[in-house]
Amino acid sequence: xxxxxxxxxxxxxxxxxxxxxxxxxxxxxxxxxxxxxxxxxxxxxxxxxxxxxxxxxxxxxxxxxxxxxxxxxxxxxxxxxxxxxxxxxxxxxxxxxxxxxxxxxxxxxxxxxxxxxxxxxxxxxxxxxxxxxxxxxxxxxxxxxxxxxxxxxxxxxxxxxxxxxxxxxxxxxxxxxxxxxxxxxxxxxxxxxxxxxxxxxxxxxxxxxxxxxxxxxxxxxxxxxxxxxxxxxxxxxxxxxxxxxxxxxxxxxxxxxxxxxxxxxxxxxxxxxxxxxxxxxxxxxxxxxxxxxxxxxxxxxxxxxxxxxxxxxxxxxxxxxxxxxxxxxxxxxxxxxxxxxxxxxxxxxxxxxxxxxxxxxxxxxxxxxxxxxxxxxxxxxxxxxxxxxxxxxxxxxxxxxxxxxxxxxxxxxxxxxxxxxxxxxxxxxxxxxxxxxxxxxxxxxxxxxxxx
Ligand SMILES: *Cc1c(COP(=O)(O)O)cnc(C)c1O
Numbered sequence: 001x002x003x004x005x006x007x008x009x010x011x012x013x014x015x016x017x018x019x020x021x022x023x024x025x026x027x028x029x030x031x032x033x034x035x036x037x038x039x040x041x042x043x044x045x046x047x048x049x050x051x052x053x054x055x056x057x058x059x060x061x062x063x064x065x066x067x068x069x070x071x072x073x074x075x076x077x078x079x080x081x082x083x084x085x086x087x088x089x090x091x092x093x094x095x096x097x098x099x100x101x102x103x104x105x106x107x108x109x110x111x112x113x114x115x116x117x118x119x120x121x122x123x124x125x126x127x128x129x130x131x132x133x134x135x136x137x138x139x140x141x142x143x144x145x146x147x148x149x150x151x152x153x154x155x156x157x158x159x160x161x162x163x164x165x166x167x168x169x170x171x172x173x174x175x176x177x178x179x180x181x182x183x184x185x186x187x188x189x190x191x192x193x194x195x196x197x198x199x200x201x202x203x204x205x206x207x208x209x210x211x212x213x214x215x216x217x218x219x220x221x222x223x224x225x226x227x228x229x230x231x232x233x234x235x236x237x238x239x240x241x242x243x244x245x246x247x248x249x250x251x252x253x254x255x256x257x258x259x260x261x262x263x264x265x266x267x268x269x270x271x272x273x274x275x276x277x278x279x280x281x282x283x284x285x286x287x288x289x290x291x292x293x294x295x296x297x298x299x300x301x302x303x304x305x306x307x308x309x310x311x312x313x314x315x316x317x318x319x320x321x322x323x324x325x326x327x328x329x330x331x332x333x334x335x336x337x338x339x340x341x342x343x344x345x346x347x348x349x350x351x352x353x354x355x356x357x358x359x360x361x362x363x364x365x366x367x368x369x370x371x372x373x374x375x376x377x378x379x380x381x382x383x384x385x386x387x388x389x390x391x392x393x394x395x396x397x398x399x400x401x402x403x404x405x406x407x408x409x410x411x412x413x414x415x416x417x418x419x420x421x422x423x424x425x426x427x428x429x430x431x432x433x434x435x436x437x438x439x440x441x442x443x444x445x446x447x448x449x450x451x452x
Contacts, residue, residue, distance in 0.1 A: 003085060005247040007078035012070050015062040017238040019273045019344060020231065022061070022280050024351045027231075027343065028318035031449050033307055038451075039315055046217050047224040049125035052118065055232040063235065069117045072149055076105045076112075077239070081247035082410075086374040088394070095397035095404045096253060097390060100244045100271060101377065102411050107172070109380065109412030110267045111142035111227050114236035118225050119146035129153040129222040131215035133183065133208030136162050136334025137169025138380075138412065139227030144178035157183040157191075157211040161202035162334060168416050183208040190214050190311040204327055205338055206310030213313050228264025229308065229319075229342045237270025240409065245274055248407065255285060255407035257393050261385035262289035262298060262356070263335045265342030267411040273344075276353060287354045288393075289345065290385040292364075294432035295328040297321065297341045298349050298356035300439060305449035306340060316447055319346040323442025329432040331361050332420035333381040339442070357389055360431040364388045365424045368414070380412035381420050 020027065029038035041053045048056075055063060065073075084097040102110035122130060130147050133156065134140025140156040147154035156178050163170060163182040173180050183203045184191035190210035194201050201207075209226075216224035226233065248254055258275050260268030268289050279285050289298055298320050306321035308314035320341045322328075328337040341349075348354040368384035370391065371377070379387055390408040397404040414421065423429050 001083065001085070002251065003083055005081045005250050007243060007247060009074045011246065012073055012077050013065065013239050013242040014070070015064055016235045017242060017274050017277065018058055018061055018063055018235050019276065021059050022277050023344070023347060024353070025347065027347070029451065031305060031316035033312050033314065033316055036447060036449055047213065049121045049127060049223060051121040051125065052232050055235055056230060066120060069120050072116050073113070078243045079104050079240070081244055081251070082375070083251065084375055087371060090370070090374045091391065091394050091398065093394040093398040094402065095394040095406050097394055098248065098251070098253065098255070098405070098407045099410045100240055100407070102240065102267065102409065103377065103413035107138065107142040107145055108415060109138045109142065110237060110240060110270060111139050112145055113239055113270065114227065114233045114266065115142040115146035116149065117236050119143070119150045119152055122223050123150040123152060127152065127221065127223045129155065129219070130225045131155050131212045131222050132225040132227070133157040133205065133212040135159050135205045135208070135337060137166050137173070137416070138335055140178065140180065141169055141172040141176065142227065143225055144173040144176040147178065148176045154178040155215065156180050157185065157208040159183055159203040159205060159208050161330065165419065166416065183211050185211060187211070188214040190313065193311070204310060206324060209309035210311030210313050213309065228266040228338070229340060231344055233266045234269035234273065234342055234344050237266045238273050240267070240270035241272060241274035244271060244407065253405050256404045257286045257288065257406045259288045259290060259386050259389045259406065259408040261336065261382050261411060262291045262341065262345070263382060264338045264340070265345035267409050269342055269345055271409040272354065276348065279353065288389055289349070289354055289356050290389040291356060291358055292331055292333055292336050292385065293358045293360050293434050294331050295322065295337050296358040296434060297339065298346070299358045300434065301341070302443050302446070303346060303350050304446050306446050308340060316449060317343045319343045320349060321446070322439050323445055325445060326439060326442035329435065331432060332417065332423065332429070333364070333385065335382040336385065359385050359388050361429055362431045365429065367391050377410065378414045379410060380414045381417055383411045386410065
């Protein structure tokens with residue numbers, strides 16, 4: 001019984017899996033934030049190169065991965081699949097636990113899997129500069145790295161509270177050549193408007209997105225880049241699940257339960273979508289998206305049309321949302337604090353194909369520490385939600401005496417997030433309650449989109 005299953009470089013998938021043609025129903029249109037009418041591909045050209053817009057709506061099931069992209073991905077891919085034998089033993093569970101480890105990328109998470117193709121398509125289209133945003137810094141460091149590989153300039157609007165609290169991610173972005181601007185900033189009208197109201201604003205991901213989108217709209221040489229949520233991002237991440245399927249096959253196993261943590265949906269989609277396609281073909285399986293109680297988009301949000309950002313500049317999509325101006329509590333899993341969710345994942349939750357599970361911050365840190373002490377790897381606070389869900393399922397399997405096979409995505413390591421662990425050990429972390437009133441309030445301000 002192997003501890004880890006590695007694939008050689010030439011087994012990096014040659015195509016991404018596009019789930020759009022296999023969705024249970026047609027996708028809802030994307031809506032223009034100004035006209036409240038469906039967007040045309042041309043409306044998106046100031047933001048994205050045409051190749052990415054095409055992928056956003058493509059009905060082709062398999063899409064070729066360019067050789068230049070595969071070559072860069074080969075710096076860390078294929079990523080390893082581990083059998084968590086020591087954790088199984090500690091849990092005294094008959095369940096087999098496997099995890100795909102995305103922390104082996106230079107940025108320490110799954111995010112470069114999409115940053116690299118996004119930078120590539122921008123480069124061949126003639127884009128000179130990328131504007132983007134980052135919360136805790138994982139996306140910012142990934143897009144900075146990818147822009148560096150392709151010789152693009154990169155400006156990252158970083159949520160101010162993280163800019164102050166997480167200086168090492170800022171250092172990583174700068175090391176890889178990016179300019180980092182704390183958001184809200186006075187560089188954009190959206191940022192200035194927030195600062196006028198509250199000069200001390202800590203910022204939010206929604207505000208930072210507004211700034212990056214405005215920056216991209218205002219310069220011909222600049223395009224915008226988003227690290228999660230969008231269909232093309234989920235597409236690029238399917239490389240995780242495609243590799244995992246092959247590795248599970250080598251291990252002689254197939255999952256009964258597939259688990260990913262869920263912020264905007266990309267690492268979850270990346271692992272899960274290739275398995276959802278097997279489910280559509282008759283495989284019985286449970287697929288679980290694990291999210292924080294304090295930002296419970298999939299489990300407590302509304303499945304409605306909403307803006308992607310706070311300032312209502314980004315396109316409107318039908319998704320689970322807590323409302324575009326919802327301000328989540330300051331949990332340490334910064335990457336899970338987005339008000340919305342990938343429309344593709346949302347539709348699968350709505351259809352009952354994917355289950356959503358909301359977990360408290362403390363129980364997730366406890367799971368992360370138990371995992372580190374048996375498996376060694378220190379997980380990112382985001383990934384700890386997937387670990388909690390996996391451990392809970394393994395304990396349930398023990399109680400029910402069932403030999404389940406569990407596969408989860410370990411989306412990244414926590415080396416740049418040690419302050420979060422310090423806070424946990426100092427007893428400074430609390431379990432935020434489900435912010436019911438704040439969510440009710442922000443959900444009363446959704447756009448009034450009427451689709452015939
Ligand atoms: C950003 C991030 C997430 C959350 O984003 P998704 O798009 O939901 O995957 C999860 N884990 C890690 C390590 C991240 O960096």
